[in-house]
Amino acid sequence: MAEFSAVTQRHILEKNDFLTADFLGSYLGKTLLRNGIAEETIRTITYFFVEANYNYYLRVPKRWTKASTERVLVDEFPRHVAFSVEEAHYIAPTLINYVIYLDTIGYIRNGAALKNAIEEATPELIENAGNPALYGPGKKFALAAIQAGIDLTDKKAILEYMQKYNEQFQQDFENDPENYDDFGDTSDLDQQVAGMADDDFLFNNFDNEDTMAVADSAPQNKLIDFKEAQKNIKKRRRLLKKRGKKKR
Structure with a gap:
């Protein structure tokens, strides 16, 4: 094999x-x-x-x-x-x-x-x-960062946002752990996020209005x-x- x-x-x-x-x-x-x-x-x-x-x-x-x-x-x-x-x-x-x-x-x-x-x-x-x-932890983070207006080519901004994201995730998990059955799947999130600015396939920051405009065509x-x-x-x-x- x-x-x-x-x-x-x-x-x-x-x-x-x-x-x-x-x-x-x-x-x-x-x-x-x-x-x-x-x-x-x-x-x-x-x-x-x-x-x-x-x-x-x-x-x-x-x-x-x-x-x-x-x-x-x-x-x-x-x-x-x-x-x-x-x-x-x-x-x-x-x-x-x-x-x-x-x-x-x-x-x-x-x-x-x-x-x-x-x-x-x-x-x-x-x-x-x-x-x-069906989204993986890295993708969930990327989409959340985009929604928050983070520049995905800025490693410093990504790492700062990751800290806030992890804190919020931990807080939400502690408040209602039943909603986070896949919590174990996020164990590699820090490693994924560390290289995010270099991962072209993961971080493509699209302007939503422009995307919507061309989607129909x-x-x-x-x-x-x-x-x-x-x-x-x-x-x-x-x-x-x-x-x-x-x-x-």
Whole structure:
């Protein structure tokens, strides 16, 4: 059985950064941008998808399965990523276009199967994204911090707010412990919060009004034709190769 490797994790995440940059310049990536999904949101979604597949299911991209993909969408995204329900609608169209892109360039070979898995998991993903009972302690803290107006890139502000948050949590727990059956699950909260400002997938501070404004225009699994996507990406890559040769 495969074992977790920090070296492998670093390699696939660095590779994903490179591939996402290329994806954003492709027809598939630009389609998402034109539909109102911010570049940083796209980067967050692809990063967490790669990371969660490996961290929780030991699946590197070339070994992604329908099962691991569905579990990442319905379990890990709702539990860990501080997206609103509206923002959660961006996950499926982003990942569908991304796996099509990866299949087209030959990085994975089961893009069509993963596309189907994402589509099938989307209703449960959206449902779970709106269920606070499924949120992990790190996500609960992140959402509370956002609501309190904390700058999530400010480590000092995060740590100060964490102290107040923990004090309030302890007080609420002591007053009514029956409402905190999962109290033990928060034991690693300090460790999670300590690195919060560095966790792009967890801390994406969105302006709620802007998000609401573009939510209705976000693609709801209305995707371009698979073969058309392949043709456009191959055409773009040929042009990039020609430009590279001219520069030489």
